[in-house]
Amino acid sequence: MQNLNEIEVKQVKGVGPKSLERLQELKIYTVADLLNHFPRSYDDFEVIDINHAEDGEKVTVIGDIVTEPVFQYYKGKRNRKMTRLTFKIRTNQAIIKVIAFNRAFLRGKINQGQEITVTGKFDRQFASITANELKLDRLENASVRPQYTLKSLPYITFTSIIKNALDEFGELANDELPTYLLERYRLISKKRLYSFAHTPKNREQIKQVFRRVKYEELLLYQLKIFYLKQVEYKREERYKKVFDQIKANEFINNLPFELTKDQMNAINDILGDLSKEQAMNRLLQGDVGSGKTVVAALSLYANYLAGYQGTLMAPTEILAEQHAKTLNDLFISYHLKIELLTSSVSKKQRSLILTRLKNHEIDILIGTHSLISEGVTFKRLGLGIVDEQHRFGVMQRKLLKDKGDSVDALFLSATPIPRTLALSTFGDMEISSIKQLPKGRKPVQTHLINSKYEERLLGFVRKIISLGQQVYVIAPLIEESDKIDIQNAVDIYEKYQTIFGERINIGLLHGKMKQEEKETIMGAFKNNTIQLLVSTTVVEVGVNVPNASLMVIVDADRFGLAQLHQLRGRVGRGEHQSYCILVCDHQSEKTLERLTVMTNTTNGFELAEHDLKLRGPGDFFGAKQSGLPEFKMADLVKDYKILEIAREDAKAIIESNEIHQNKDYLPLRLKLFKEIDEMGNRLD
Numbered sequence: 140m141q142n143l144n145e146i147e148v149k150q151v152k153g154v155g156p157k158s159l160e161r162l163q164e165l166k167i168y169t170v171a172d173l174l175n176h177f178p179r180s181y182d183d184f185e186v187i188d189i190n191h192a193e194d195g196e197k198v199t200v201i202g203d204i205v206t207e208p209v210f211q212y213y214k215g216k217r218n219r220k221m222t223r224l225t226f227k228i229r230t231n232q233a234i235i236k237v238i239a240f241n242r243a244f245l246r247g248k249i250n251q252g253q254e255i256t257v258t259g260k261f262d263r264q265f266a267s268i269t270a271n272e273l274k275l276d277r278l279e280n281a282s283v284r285p286q287y288t289l290k291s292l293p294y295i296t297f298t299s300i301i302k303n304a305l306d307e308f309g310e311l312a313n314d315e316l317p318t319y320l321l322e323r324y325r326l327i328s329k330k331r332l333y334s335f336a337h338t339p340k341n342r343e344q345i346k347q348v349f350r351r352v353k354y355e356e357l358l359l360y361q362l363k364i365f366y367l368k369q370v371e372y373k374r375e376e377r378y379k380k381v382f383d384q385i386k387a388n389e390f391i392n393n394l395p396f397e398l399t400k401d402q403m404n405a406i407n408d409i410l411g412d413l414s415k416e417q418a419m420n421r422l423l424q425g426d427v428g429s430g431k432t433v434v435a436a437l438s439l440y441a442n443y444l445a446g447y448q449g450t451l452m453a454p455t456e457i458l459a460e461q462h463a464k465t466l467n468d469l470f471i472s473y474h475l476k477i478e479l480l481t482s483s484v485s486k487k488q489r490s491l492i493l494t495r496l497k498n499h500e501i502d503i504l505i506g507t508h509s510l511i512s513e514g515v516t517f518k519r520l521g522l523g524i525v526d527e528q529h530r531f532g533v534m535q536r537k538l539l540k541d542k543g544d545s546v547d548a549l550f551l552s553a554t555p556i557p558r559t560l561a562l563s564t565f566g567d568m569e570i571s572s573i574k575q576l577p578k579g580r581k582p583v584q585t586h587l588i589n590s591k592y593e594e595r596l597l598g599f600v601r602k603i604i605s606l607g608q609q610v611y612v613i614a615p616l617i618e619e620s621d622k623i624d625i626q627n628a629v630d631i632y633e634k635y636q637t638i639f640g641e642r643i644n645i646g647l648l649h650g651k652m653k654q655e656e657k658e659t660i661m662g663a664f665k666n667n668t669i670q671l672l673v674s675t676t677v678v679e680v681g682v683n684v685p686n687a688s689l690m691v692i693v694d695a696d697r698f699g700l701a702q703l704h705q706l707r708g709r710v711g712r713g714e715h716q717s718y719c720i721l722v723c724d725h726q727s728e729k730t731l732e733r734l735t736v737m738t739n740t741t742n743g744f745e746l747a748e749h750d751l752k753l754r755g756p757g758d759f760f761g762a763k764q765s766g767l768p769e770f771k772m773a774d775l776v777k778d779y780k781i782l783e784i785a786r787e788d789a790k791a792i793i794e795s796n797e798i799h800q801n802k803d804y805l806p807l808r809l810k811l812f813k814e815i816d817e818m819g820n821r822l823d
C-alpha cells in the first residue's frame with residue numbers, strides 16, 4: 140500500500156507550480172505533510188439560542204429577516220466610501236437588530252422574509268449584533284471553520300487542495316497507533332482524524348481531533364524518551380564504578396555539619412547509580428541554599444575513589460570560582476588534585492592544565508563552558524556534573540558527556556522544577572530532590588513595599604549594617620537592554636553612595652564588567668570589605684555569602700517568581716535572621732497578587748508551581764534552550780493527565796520490546812525512528 144509520506148504533494152489535484160512553491164514555504168512536501176498541517180484554531184459558528192447569550196459574546200444565530208434591509212452610504216477615513224447595512228431578525232422569539240458594514244454587494248440579494256445566519260458580537264443592551272459574517276442560507280457544513288497558518292497561500296486554495304487530498308488519498312492514511320490503544324481510549328482513526336480536523340462538522344468532531352492528536356504527540360514524545368534511555372545509558376560491565384564505601388562514609392562524618400535527610404537520600408541515589416549497569420542521568424533539584432554542592436562533592440569523591448576523573452561545569456565564572464573554592468576547602472585533607480579552567484586562565488596555564496588532565500594528573504576539573512571546548516581531553520572521565528543545567532543547551536550537555544566513555548551525568552538545578560515539567564522535560568532522568576533546608580536556618584522574612592516607604596527602608600538598611608551584616612540591592616531588570624540595566628544599577632549605586640558612602644563600602648556589580656573586576660568586587664563582598672552590594676542579576680544563582688542578611692529588590696515586578704526566589708536565596712544562608720524587601724510601584728492587581736505569593740511562602744517548589752501556571756512552560760526557564768518540546772496541540776501543563784497516561788503506555792511499549800518485534804508496531808516504530816533521526820540531526 141502506498142504511504143502518504145511517499146506521495147509528493149504536487150500529485151494532489153489543484154496543486155500548480157505557484158501553490159507548490161507556497162506549500163513548500165510551509166514545509167509541506169508530501170501528502171502526509173499536507174494532511175498534518177493542522178488548523179491553528181477553529182472559528183466557531185455553532186448556532187445558539189440568543190436568549191442565552193452573554194453581553195459581548197461572539198454568537199451565531201439563525202433568524203428570519205423581519206424588516207426591509209437598509210443600506211446607508213457615508214464617507215469613512217481618507218474619504219473612503221463606506222456602507223452600513225441594518226435590518227432586524229426574529230430568532231428564538233427575540234427581535235434583534237443586525238448591523239453590518241461594507242456589504243454593498245448584498246444589495247438586491249438580501250430581502251425581508253429571508254432566512255439568514257448571522258455571526259457577530261452581541262450587545263445585550265441594544266439587542267443588537269454587529270455582524271462580521273452574514274450567510275443567506277442555513278449554515279450547514281461549516282459550523283466550525285478551521286483557521287490555518289498559511290503565509291502567502293490563499294485560504295480558499297489551501298482548503299480546496301486539502302479537500303482534494305482527502306478525496307484522493309484519505310483512504311491511504313495509515314494509523315501509527317496500534318489498534319489496542321485506539322480502542323482503549325476510544326480515539327478516532329487516522330482517516331477520521333484527517334477528515335474531522337480539516338472538514339469538521341461540529342464541535343464534537345474537533346474535540347475528538349484534539350484528543351487523538353494530543354495523545355499521539357505525547358505518546359511519541361515519551362516513547363522517544365524511554366527509547367533513548369534504554370539505548371543511550373546502557374553501559375558495559377567494565378564501566379560500573381567500584382569504590383570504597385567506608386572512605387565515602389568517612390568523608391560524610393568529617394563534614395563540619397550533619398547532612399539533612401534529603402541530602403543523604405540524594406547521596407544514596409547517586410552512589411547507587413554510579414555502580415549500576417546504566418550510566419547515571421540524574422537531576423538533583425534543590426531549593427535555594429539547601430546544600431547541593433556538598434552532595435555534588437561527595438559524588439565527585441566516590442567517582443575519584445573508583446579511579447575516575449570528574450568535572451563540574453558552571454554557567455558563570457563567579458560560580459565556577461566559588462565551586463572551586465568550596466571543593467578545595469571540602470577536600471583540604473584529602474589528596475585530590477583540583478583545577479579551575481575558565482576563559483580567564485592564561486594560555487600558558489591552560490595548556491599546562493590540559494596536559495595534566497590528559498595524563499590523569501588532575502582529578503577534578505571545574506570550569507565554565509570552556510570545559511567542553513575542543514582540546515579539553517580527559518584521560519578517564521567518569522562523572523560530569525552540570526550546575527544550573529537549564530542554562531546550558533541540550534547540545535552542551537551532550538558534549539560534556541562525550542568527553543568520556545559511559546560518563547555518569549548529574550545535573551543540578553536550583554530552580555525547583557514543577558512535577559509536570561520535570562516529567563516531560565527530564566523524563567529520561569531520575570530525579571532527586573532536596574526540599575529541606577539545613578538545621579537552624581530561619582526562613583527569610585519577605586515584605587512588599589512601594590517607594591513611599593523608602594525612608595523606612597533606608598533606616599532598615601542602616602540597622603542591618605550596624606549589626607555587622609551585609610546587604611544586596613538588586614537593580615531592576617529591563618529586558619533586552621544591558622545598557623539600561625547597567626544605568627539603573629549605576630544610579631542606585633550612586634544614590635546609596637551619597638547616603639551611606641561615608642560610613643561603609645559600597646560595591647557595584649554588573650555583567651559588562653571585566654572578569655577580574657567582578658571577582659575583586661565579589662571577593663570584597665565575601666570577606667566583608669564591602670558591606671552593601673548593588674548589582675544586576677549577575678548574583679542571581681549560587682552566590683554564597685552567609686553574612687548577607689538583607690536583599691532589596693527594586694522594581695520587583697519585573698522579575699519572574701522563580702527568579703525572585705533565586706535572588707532571595709542569596710540571603711538566609713547563615714545564622715542571621717534574613718529579610719527580603721520587594722519594592723514595587725506597579726499597582727495592578729495581578730502584579731500585587733503575584734508578588735504577594737512571594738511574601739507568603741519561601742518554598743521554592745510551591746513558587747515554581749505558581750510560576751508555571753502564570754507564565755506557561757515556555758517561559759518558565761526563561762531560556763529557549765530549556766529543551767522543552769514543541770507540540771501542535773498538546774500542552775505540557777494543561778494536558779498533564781494525558782501526558783501521564785501516555786507515559787505509562789510508552790514505558791510499557793519500550794520495556795516489553797514489542798516495538799521491535801511485533802509488526803503491529805511497524806508504523807509507530809518507523810515514525811519514532813524518523814523523529815529520533817531528526818532529533819539527532821538537530822543535536823549534531
Ligand SMILES: Nc1ncnc2c1ncn2[C@@H]1O[C@H](COP(=O)(O)OP(=O)(O)OP(=O)(O)O)[C@@H](O)[C@H]1O
Nearest residue numbers: 396397398399427428429430431432433553577681
Ligand atoms: N547539612 C547542612 N547543614 C548546615 N549547613 C549546610 C548543610 N549543607 C550545606 N550547608 C551549607 O549551606 C550553604 C549553602 O549550600 P550550597 O551553596 O551547597 O547551597 P545550594 O543548594 O547550592 O544553594 P544555591 O542553589 O542557592 O546556591 C553552604 O554554606 C553550605 O556549606
